[in-house]
Amino acid sequence: MQGFELTPQQIQELKLVHRSLKLKKAADRVKIIYLLGTGWTQEKVCEALMLDEGTLRHYIKRYREGGIKNLISNHYLGGKGKLTKDEEAILDQHLERILYLDAKSVVDYIWKTFGERYSVRGATELLKRLGYVYKKPKIIPGKASPKAQKKFLEYYETLKNKLDTDDEILFMDGVHPQHNTIAAYGWVKKGQEKEIKSNTGRRRLNINGALELNTSKVTVTFEETLNAITVLTLFKKLRKVYKKAGKLYVICDNAKYYKKDTVLLEAKNLNIELVFYCPIRLI
Numbered sequence: 001m002q003g004f005e006l007t008p009q010q011i012q013e014l015k016l017v018h019r020s021l022k023l024k025k026a027a028d029r030v031k032i033i034y035l036l037g038t039g040w041t042q043e044k045v046c047e048a049l050m051l052d053e054g055t056l057r058h059y060i061k062r063y064r065e066g067g068i069k070n071l072i073s074n075h076y077l078g079g080k081g082k083l084t085k086d087e088e089a090i091l092d093q094h095l096e097r098i099l100y101l102d103a104k105s106v107v108d109y110i111w112k113t114f115g116e117r118y119s120v121r122g123a124t125e126l127l128k129r130l131g132y133v134y135k136k137p138k139i140i141p142g143k144a145s146p147k148a149q150k151k152f153l154e155y156y157e158t159l160k161n162k163l164d165t166d167d168e169i170l171f172m173d174g175v176h177p178q179h180n181t182i183a184a185y186g187w188v189k190k191g192q193e194k195e196i197k198s199n200t201g202r203r204r205l206n207i208n209g210a211l212e213l214n215t216s217k218v219t220v221t222f223e224e225t226l227n228a229i230t231v232l233t234l235f236k237k238l239r240k241v242y243k244k245a246g247k248l249y250v251i252c253d254n255a256k257y258y259k260k261d262t263v264l265l266e267a268k269n270l271n272i273e274l275v276f277y278c279p280i281r282l283i
Helices: 008-020 024-037 042-049 053-072 085-097 103-114 120-129 146-162 228-241 261-269
Strands: 132-135 138-140 142-144 168-175 186-189 195-197 206-212 217-223 248-252 272-276 280-282
Touching: 008 024, 008 053, 024 042, 024 053, 042 053, 053 103, 085 103, 085 186, 103 120, 120 132, 206 228, 217 228, 228 248, 228 261, 228 272, 261 272
Parallel strands: 138 195, 168 248, 248 272
Antiparallel strands: 132 186, 142 280, 168 206, 206 217
């Protein structure tokens, strides 16, 4: 890992401690620091030990601040963590922006962000103390932003004019056909309303696809869910469909899984350039 180096003495110390640990979770934390300090990238460590990047950064921070003892202590005892007032304020601001459908998701966020363990019951009490109640969000229609649309159309015309003869432009999106929008309960600030754009559907079907406007050619995959893995599946299928094409310019919205490092890297390997476009705003 660039910027993270260990001395030979630190590496030897990590080896000795790792051999002495009986708890797998503690041993894995030591292994993480050892691998990063001996040339492994963050991506490789996350893949090998099935970690998310937030958890990895937390372990690095603990090791830098207090060495091995700080890295492995109190991580597997199961006690409840306590947030400071500043951390509670950060959590409150985050919950104002993001709607969580259950307290377990809030528990995960607290752990990844602050490194503190909360039970579901403890997180529920914390949410109530911060003034949140469990209720459905309010459904409202979406409204387009003319300014954002105009800006994109200008860029789109520029892109079409600079294409090589074997390049292609595709519009990619995931769709979830259903009848009637169903608002799920989530943690919302007491006295406030959360708003979501309405859609239609009872039985949900996940379809990932890309459209080529000139020929109306559509390439689709049918998935149980849409995420970074299923996006890569679509990319590979596009390359088979457009095997004689040069660069594929794929226009998409700002869904989080489109911006995952694994997605961006594979797009580059397949000579696919993602063009992000999101002109929709809530009223």
